[in-house]
Amino acid sequence: MVFKRLLGSLGVGGPTVDTVLEPGAVLPGGALSGQVHLKGGDSDFTIEHITLELVARVEAEHDDGESEGAVVFDRFSVGGNFRLAAGERHSVPFSVMLPWETPITELYGQGLGIVLGVRTELAVSGAKDKGDLDPLSVRPLPAQEAILEALGQLGFGFKSADLELGHIGGTGQRLPFYQEIELAPPSQYAHQVNEIEVTFLAGPGGLEVILEADRRGGFFSEGHDALHHFTVSHHGVEQINWHAEVDSWIRQLVEHRASYGGHGSHGHVDAHHGSHHHGHSDPYAAHGGHPHKDGHGHGDHHHGDGHGHRSGPGMGTAIAAGAAGLAVGVVGGMVAAEVVDEVGDFFEGDEEDEGDED
Template sequence: MVFKRLLGSLGVGGPTVETVLEDGAVLPGGTLRGEVRLAGGNASYDIDRVTLELVARAEAEHEEGESEGLVGFARYEVGGAFRLGEEDSYRVPFEVTLPWETPVTELHGEALGITLGVRTELEIAGARDKGDFDAFVVRPLAVQEAVLEAFGQLGFGFRSADLELGHINGSGQQLPFYQEIEIIPAPGYADRLNEIEVTFLAHAGGTEIVLEADGRGGTGVDDALNRHTVGHDEVAHTDWNTVVGGWVEQLAGRYAARGGRGGGDGHGSGMGTGAAVAVGAAGLAVGVAGGMVAAEVVDEVGDFFEGDEEG
């Protein structure tokens, strides 16, 4: 994965930068490797600093509606203090550690529609120039994959995944956004639940799992929420179907059963119950749409968005 562009702030004949990432997916908390390749222009330049910034496309809700934009969530200085001669070439290899909360972009090789990238920034004589970002792929940690696989085995389907700008109250969240994976209920819960939203907040010791259920109308109950923390060393010794099934029962128990099985009350998913079973049986096939988040579990968000023509 490569991007290459003329440094516009330096004009025609300036140096070019090309960032090449190592092939393959990376784990949250894992190491992203690659190198920045510089090619000199028609003059010599003193490179003060080479910086990498991790960015993500996230959504925000506000009084005017919704918007999205690129949000930076980690910066690394990987090189600098060297002279790039006329028509010279220079390479800056790097290894950077991703934050533990870095969102997952694929499940079992299926893209989730999450946009993450590395943006390379050069500082030359006090002037900065930002390049377009180069996308990278993040696969789930063992506990994340185990939980989602259990949902699939229990007959749940997957609707979408997105990044929401804001903070989940009472959590140990570190990044300015969180990932939300929206799951369609299995047939046995379709009379009580519209969907379950799953958020993973990983850290060095384990993962905090936040589950929020959107119940069907007429129950007089607000969206149900529960939280669970699992250590990384617990993954291989846990019956995840039983554990996740218990979590779902806690959520669904807040809602009274309705007369129909998966009736349409205007809040139905884009996938029927039968399709949800098929998706679950297949493991983790993923469909991508959009997502909303319950306002009561999220703080009001500030203006984190950077200047972005699409935001």
């Protein structure tokens, strides 16, 4: 899906820009490559700069409800300072690195409802225009996929995913928003948990995993959230028995008693050695406190039993089968169609001048 736009600030006769991304989904922290195709207008123009912006549709919570808006979360200069003759065609190749925390938009090719885009800004003869807008697809890192696979095998079902404006306290979060993936619990946890939310914060050194349970209130207590925080290495992902590892995380999350509801726990998975560490081995501990979205920490730790067993033959096949249920069970037909429509609305609604579509 490519959106071609006439350079509105110069009117009819100005140059046009058409940015084409290389096909396929990209990885967080990976390379985003493509070409910016320019076509000269009725006269010569100086192209001062070509800038790519990464844009996300993000939800923001207010006292009177929620609202959605576009957030630019990175910018890259990919060319400029050249003359574009009348009618001349010129292409500028680019390859830029996505931020590690770039949200994932799909799992096994199924859209999750997250809307990201690449917007091309063209500066010509002192005038700027947001000239071209293209959807961006991002697939999970191996550790992210392995964790989601394990959750699917454990019986959790995908409900929804969104981007929330704000920071999670006690983490290494760098972007102004974070992604929440909401999952419905399997039957054995349904009486204790309404849903769990998974947030991934990736970085060059590894992956932070924040689990939050929206738990059903007991007879003497109101429902409350419980947060757990784990870190995972990017290396040796295939050496971990993720079913056992993630199962231990979920048990820690769900088995908190009401009196410990506000307390979180830290853990660190060293995938290369297949071991699980707790407490101060957390490489992000210097940020202080426990990860709560209001930024407030709690003073106690709760540690459960961690598992780091190497997976046996056939584990990958079994996990993949479980994860297919996680992805396809809810993210299908109607939802996928709505996501496509939303992409169009996102990009078209972001510009006052609709321009021409391709």
